Amino acid sequence: MWNFLQLHEMSLRIIKAGVFDTVQDLGRFGFQHLGINPGGAMDRFAAQSANMLVGNSIYEPVIELHFPASILLFECETMFALGGADFSATINGDDIPLWQPIVAAKNSILQFQKWKQGARCYLAIREKLNIEKWLHSYSTNVKAGGGGFNGRTLQKDDVIAFTEKHDYKWLLKEEDVRILKWKADILWNITPTDRIAVTPGNEWDWLTDGAKNKFLKEAFVIGSLADRMGYRLQGELMPKQDGELISSVVSFGTIQLLPNGELIILMADHQTAGGYPRIAHVVSAHLPLLAQKQPGDKIYFRLTDQPRAEDLFVQQNQHLLQLQNACKFKLEEFLHEKQKVENFQNK
Amino acid sequence: MINFIGEMDHNLRYKIFFIGDSIATIDFGNVIDEEINRRSIALFNYLTQHPVEGMIEAIPAYSSVTIYYDVALLRKKIGQQKKVYEWLQSELQKLMRLDFTNSPFEARLVRIPVCYENEFGIDLQWMAEQKNISQEEIIQIHSSKRYRVYMIGFLPGFAYMGEVDDQIATPRKKQPRPVVPGSVGIAGKQTGVYPLYSPGGWQIIGRTPLKMFDKNKDELCLLRAGDYVEFFAITRDEFENYQGGSI
Numbered sequence: 001m002w003n004f005l006q007l008h009e010m011s012l013r014i015i016k017a018g019v020f021d022t023v024q025d026l027g028r029f030g031f032q033h034l035g036i037n038p039g040g041a042m043d044r045f046a047a048q049s050a051n052m053l054v055g056n057s058i059y060e061p062v063i064e065l066h067f068p069a070s071i072l073l074f075e076c077e078t079m080f081a082l083g084g085a086d087f088s089a090t091i092n093g094d095d096i097p098l099w100q101p102i103v104a105a106k107n108s109i110l111q112f113q114k115w116k117q118g119a120r121c122y123l124a125i126r127e128k129l130n131i132e133k134w135l136h137s138y139s140t141n142v143k144a145g146g147g148g149f150n151g152r153t154l155q156k157d158d159v160i161a162f163t164e165k166h167d168y169k170w171l172l173k174e175e176d177v178r179i180l181k182w183k184a185d186i187l188w189n190i191t192p193t194d195r196i197a198v199t200p201g202n203e204w205d206w207l208t209d210g211a212k213n214k215f216l217k218e219a220f221v222i223g224s225l226a227d228r229m230g231y232r233l234q235g236e237l238m239p240k241q242d243g244e245l246i247s248s249v250v251s252f253g254t255i256q257l258l259p260n261g262e263l264i265i266l267m268a269d270h271q272t273a274g275g276y277p278r279i280a281h282v283v284s285a286h287l288p289l290l291a292q293k294q295p296g297d298k299i300y301f302r303l304t305d306q307p308r309a310e311d312l313f314v315q316q317n318q319h320l321l322q323l324q325n326a327c328k329f330k331l332e333e334f335l336h337e338k339q340k341v342e343n344f345q346n347k
Numbered sequence: 348m349i350n351f352i353g354e355m356d357h358n359l360r361y362k363i364f365f366i367g368d369s370i371a372t373i374d375f376g377n378v379i380d381e382e383i384n385r386r387s388i389a390l391f392n393y394l395t396q397h398p399v400e401g402m403i404e405a406i407p408a409y410s411s412v413t414i415y416y417d418v419a420l421l422r423k424k425i426g427q428q429k430k431v432y433e434w435l436q437s438e439l440q441k442l443m444r445l446d447f448t449n450s451p452f453e454a455r456l457v458r459i460p461v462c463y464e465n466e467f468g469i470d471l472q473w474m475a476e477q478k479n480i481s482q483e484e485i486i487q488i489h490s491s492k493r494y495r496v497y498m499i500g501f502l503p504g505f506a507y508m509g510e511v512d513d514q515i516a517t518p519r520k521k522q523p524r525p526v527v528p529g530s531v532g533i534a535g536k537q538t539g540v541y542p543l544y545s546p547g548g549w550q551i552i553g554r555t556p557l558k559m560f561d562k563n564k565d566e567l568c569l570l571r572a573g574d575y576v577e578f579f580a581i582t583r584d585e586f587e588n589y590q591g592g593s594i
Contacts, residue, residue: 029403030403032406033391033404033405033499033572034503035502036567143545144562151562201366202374246377246408247498247507248410248411249366250366251367251370254367271500271501272406273500278366281367282367284367306368310368310431310432313419
């Protein structure tokens with residue numbers, strides 16, 4: 001009976017809804033031919049890192065938080081990690097860091113007090129969210145009402161069950177929260193002030209030479225229409241040709257030239273097809289950087305080529321693999337420590 | 348920019364270009380053409396049955412097929428010295444020498460009921476004035492032709508169909524506005540049905556009671572690229588009482 005009750009308390013509860021918080025993973029692939037976009041976490045570097053920090057597979061679902069973010073209650077002892085934007089996270093009012101695993105006692109409240117930096121914060125949980133896959137993915141597709149938690153943003157009183165239970169009493173003792181000692185190294189080789197690398201799109205030459213120059217020299221400001229679907233940029237460019245383009249595939253990172261001369265960068269919830277000239281594509285490795293930008297932020301572009309873009313992707317991937325191995329090792333050490341404590345107590 | 352231009356039988360030319368660092372497109376030209384579209388869909392079907400190594404998914408469009416591929420996995424396979432895009436480009440060139448036009452695909456004819464009354468066909472009156480024909484003529488012309496589904500995209504289950512008769516071809520609206528599911532629209536020479544609530548710029552001439560997209564069904568979308576569609580008019584009462592599927 002007692003165990004049964006405990007099962008019911010293996011969960012997190014939304015005390016107050018955030019502005020747009022959803023369950024995401026690394027995307028839903030294989031259905032774009034039906035018009036269903038991949039979606040997934042905007043900042044996949046942060047989402048993966050958060051999962052790795054708590055020893056999870058990179059494919060586990062995470063919660064993507066925007067500011068003002070949800071207030072969450074852990075209804076059992078929980079190990080979690082936050083990565084991405086800094087919204088001044090607290091557990092029961094005490095500051096906690098990003099990019100580090102944290103253990104919180106039962107009935108702890110995770111709250112985000114104040115916006116500091118970035119646009120999206122990821123919450124990964126070692127106890128694992130009990131979310132059903134829709135079309136092979138945990139990602140929420142709000143438009144289709146599928147995936148994630150009931151196909152929608154998280155609302156007040158939503159309860160997400162966990163699938164695992166772990167004991168941290170030996171660690172917490174009487175404390176509310178413990179910050180574990182391993183960290184993710186977030187500065188792998190880009191900094192927020194770097195130029196965003198792009199490869200030329202198939203319609204790059206629809207820009208005049210003057211427009212190309214302007215695109216690569218001047219700053220663009222992210223406009224107020226900036227969300228998971230795309231970022232409109234402030235600035236003006238004119239296409240060289242007056243041609244019509246038939247609809248074809250666009251992707252996360254595609255920069256389209258709108259008929260009025262504005263630019264839009266398509267983000268994770270992009271449409272699967274579009275009919276506007278694709279002048280450039282943001283390299284995959286720089287999408288996490290872009291995902292943390294918000295309205296008013298300035299960005300600069302620089303042109304790169306296919307081999308370099310591919311190398312950047314591979315480098316970032318290797319960095320993540322190293323992080324994953326390091327975290328696994330640290331978690332094993334941690335569990336070994338638990339064993340020692342328990343052995344000692346048993347003596 | 349890395350491009351490859353090749354030639355297939357029947358002098359059909361194609362081009363390979365890349366969309367960023369992990370997506371490649373095989374493109375048959377910036378045209379809407381039934382034969383070229385048939386090729387694109389045949390290539391898509393072939394790739395679905397015989398995926399190129401490392402392929403994550405393939406997506407057909409009007410006159411192209413796009414392939415998402417796994418760079419990390421392919422790098423491991425081909426070694427650190429070579430680049431994946433070069434390897435993939437040569438694989439795709441090999442693929443294009445094959446005859447993939449015989450890959451099995453059965454196009455279906457789907458009949459879609461539409462209530463064209465003004466309550467649903469909110470742009471009919473305006474179109475009739477613009478085109479200087481009656482609303483009845485627009486309905487008659489729209490529902491008397493067989494359309495090809497060229498591609499699915501934009502929204503889940505949204506089918507780009509064509510081509511509508513010149514007499515009713517109308518450019519899309521300058522400003523998109525909210526559109527309800529089932530709305531049947533025209534944009535240029537294309538016609539289509541909105542599967543979900545969405546902002547949309549197509550001229551709305553009617554509404555179907557059919558579900559174009561159902562997230563709970565095994566067959567998520569009513570239409571597939573390569574299918575054919577005929578619209579037929581139903582009354583307001585028939586719309587309300589519509590129980591069946593397509594005919």
